[in-house]
Amino acid sequence: MEVVMAITVGVLYAAGFYMxxxxxxxxxxxxxxxxxxxxxxxxxxxGGLTRNGTPLISESGVMEAEVYADPLPQALILTAIVIGFGVQAFALVLFKRVFQTVKSDDLDELTTTEQAEVTS
Amino acid sequence: MRSNILTTATGFLLPLLLLFSVFLLLRGHNEPGGGFVGGLAAASAFSLHAITHGVRPTRAVLRVQPRLLMGIGLWVAILSGLPALLLDLPYLTGQWAGWKIPSIGKLGTPLFFDIGVYLAVLGMVMTIVFELVED
Amino acid sequence: MISASPSSHSKSDTSVIGQLARSVVLCLLPLIPLAITTWLAMQFEKIVSGETLTFEIAWVPSLGIEASFFLDAFSLTFALLVSGIGTLVMLYATSYMTGDLRKWRLFGWLMLFLFAMLGLVTADNIIVLFVFWELTSISSYFLIGHKHEDATARASALQALLVTGTGGLAMLAGLILVAMATGTDQLTEILDQPELIRQSPFVTGMAALLLLGAFTKSAQFPFHFWLPDAMSAPTPVSAYLHSATMVKAGVYLVARLSPAFAGVPFWDFSVIIAGTVTALLGGFLAWQQTDLKRILAFSTISALGTLMLLLGLGTTYAVQAAVLFLVAHSFYKGTLFLVAGAVDHTCGTRDITRLGGLMRHVPGLGLAAILAGVSLAGVPPAAGFLAKEFVLKASLGSDWPELLTAVVFLISLFFVMVAGLVVIKPFFGSSESLPQMLHRPDARLVLPPLFLGIAGMAAGLLANVYGKPIVAGAMAAISPDVKIKSLALWQGWNLPLMLSLVALVSGGVLYAVRQPMISLFAPLTRFCVVFPTDVYRASLAGLNSMTRWQSHLLQDGRLRVYLLVVLITLCSLVAGTLNVVNLPTEASWLPLKPYEMMMPFLILCATLMAIRAKSRMAAICALGVIGYAIALIFVIFGAPDLAMTQLAIETLTVLLFVFVIYRMPRFATLSGRKSRVRDAIVAIIAGGLMSVIALVASMSHVPSRVSEFYANNSYTVAQGRNLVNVILVDFRGLDTMAEVTVLSIAALGIVALMRLQFRSVSDSTDSVKEEDAEVKDDMDNTKADTESVERLTHDSHIDNDSDISKRNP
Incomplete structure (x- = not known):
């Protein structure tokens, strides 16, 4: 399963880099x-893949699953997801404002500063 | 994006979703859930409302400015760490009351911390959504 | 301490407390180095009896670096010079800098330099030595650039910093090589095992790097050119840093390391050659100058070269001459600089062609100048005479007696001429063109040079009585197997004395006929002065154009080029270090389950769709599919919290995307086919690399003990059964708080971005033109600025109002 996941991750990265x-x-x-x-x-x-090993402790105080998923990466990813949202929202707004200001979505037209644009 | 069915439905859905988000928040310490998820669920509910009804009515329902919510959330989280300092323990060490409240569970500073997270996340998302949907 | 006083504002001049505080600080300025001098003098007995004081504090314990210091006879000699002359210079500066608004800054840097220099000459740890070395360079930079509104001063400061800083870095590399070869970073321990250095295969490299540091700092040829330019500094600084102390740091380093490196052919050869050339060059240029300070600067270069030459010879006479000349030079050159400053202060010029007959007006200064000039020219009974006798003895006893004696004789000639130029011409010369006396120098301008001049004279007279133990100790530090010779002034009629006398007389004659000689040597002079400076300028310009070229190549302003550079660099670095060989061969991988393959398959399809989509909506939908599929993966592999968060976030993200991107232009294929293929190749390589990293990492995954701790303590201590949540709100609560804060800041940033009033390009073009027209009138610009600010705040007012009205419909 790890191999499949690794390939999936690679494809996602490649697509992201390309874009x-x-x-x-x-x-x-x-x-x-x-x-x-x-x-x-x-x-x-x-962080390690584990099937059905939810890191929960039962009422009696022992782990519910015998082999449980590592909770630490999960906590990391949880924060990463939420932070990622904040970053994306910020980027979206930034790009939106750039588009409104420059009136173009071609990044190559953002290579010069305002001043230089006037002179060229 | 006006649709009568959706508009009516979200009117009913909003309280239910909010209730669900509080449920997620409170059970978070022992079952899947917590402040992040709860806050996001509540934010989704309000966002749905904002899309169907428009930003103005949603602001009215929310009553307070989302930015204020964000601030309150942060303060609650910050203050929840203080009791530990009074007991000469490291900041944010969890303190629990000995007794339980029916249907909520044990009362402790981590719960307040989670409530702070809930409010801050809700405020954050709503600030963004309002800003973007408004114009 | 000093910068804290409210001095640089003329406003506080009226305040009594401010004035009082400033007088207290002014008194403290010379008192601090005086206290240090006194303490050092109290250690004198102990040190000369052979004891070495050590002192250390743990500095970077994790790297094993200890800030350790030691004080032996050689360090003590230097430290006494630094603090003693420091006392006089501080006293002098308090008067010299009167009226300068930035004098407090200067005092601050001087004080920093004082401590840095003391640290340098007492440091035992080589890293500590390096830090203090650089600190002296930095304080020198700020002191040279004191008059920072003057472009020449700025350029000189930068030049000094670049030259000595580059040398300092080379020296650090050399010191590290030495530390690697000897296995210790303590100077004393390094010097105890010189054989380790001599046997090291890198010994020539070490010597070259260390000498580069020493030569740049001590202004040896071909790095000498920064020192005359450094005369842009106020005179107390020139007297202190650029003649008496800092420039001798290179000499200190060479002397200190002599026990380890002397005998290494490259070391000896370089030191002797550089020293000889520098000594001749400095002397040759010195007597052709007309500015008092420049004359002194070139003669300082000459003296530094002589010191290097002596250290390179390393014989008994040479080492003794080096120690004596070091002290004598500090005394007389410090004195002469202070005199030059006072003359400048009094007459408003340092040009010797305009100065003359000052003896009648400022006899105190004249006396100081005579005392120092006698020492400089090598006339008994000054310390300079004693030193020169030994320099001549050293040259006569060297392996190349004729050649070196000729060199030393020439240098003596130059020194006599310099003495004539800086003493006879201004104080006894014709005074017809003397500019008006501006004001009489006060005691603080006269006493320090006078005291220093007397000290130089006393040093010569009393050397044989009191000086022997410390000179012997200093000599032992430079070369362990030399024995001190008598320091008596009268050593009988011998060849050195004869040579001395001849030099004195012929120097006097040459002084009289120097004018025709200057024109005779003009071409040579031009070559000597211009050449190294040109090389410096050319290399600076070359560096600039190279930087421009490479930034143009790597940072051409296009985002994708930046990203390409980053990605390619990342790939090559990671691929180079990735260790795929020593992996466990049997990893306990989860077996595949067919139905679970749905999710990766879904992700793959959706990713392709996101890339290939022609419409924005399709791409957004594809993103959503990917997000939801990832949420399902979280569900399967035991992460319900993540799954819920991911679902909620994905919904919100899609919503935001729809709202924003809907108003943005349609997808356009802007890049050409060629660049698309290139990007695709880079992206696939980078993605593949990430795949490999993921595989490698999950193969070597070991359950962490941290997680185990959380599992064991979550219920018992933190009273929660959901481990992920307990980590978030309890174990790592502070991290979560920081994260929430970051999110809030992001939200506020978005609000700010949305509310900010941008001008669109067409608007801005006009307004920039307007601003161009307004540039001449600052007032208008400021007005425009405040207006725009008002507009902003006004906007937010409206928003707040509307918020309120929204709240109460």
Missing amino acids: ILRRSLVKVIIGLALLSHASNLFLFTV
């Missing part, structure tokens, strides 16, 4: 989202 290398702003945003997914899944895979 952030585009010139179109919108595609870069999609790429960011893909990278965020890829990283979460990467952490999850690296």
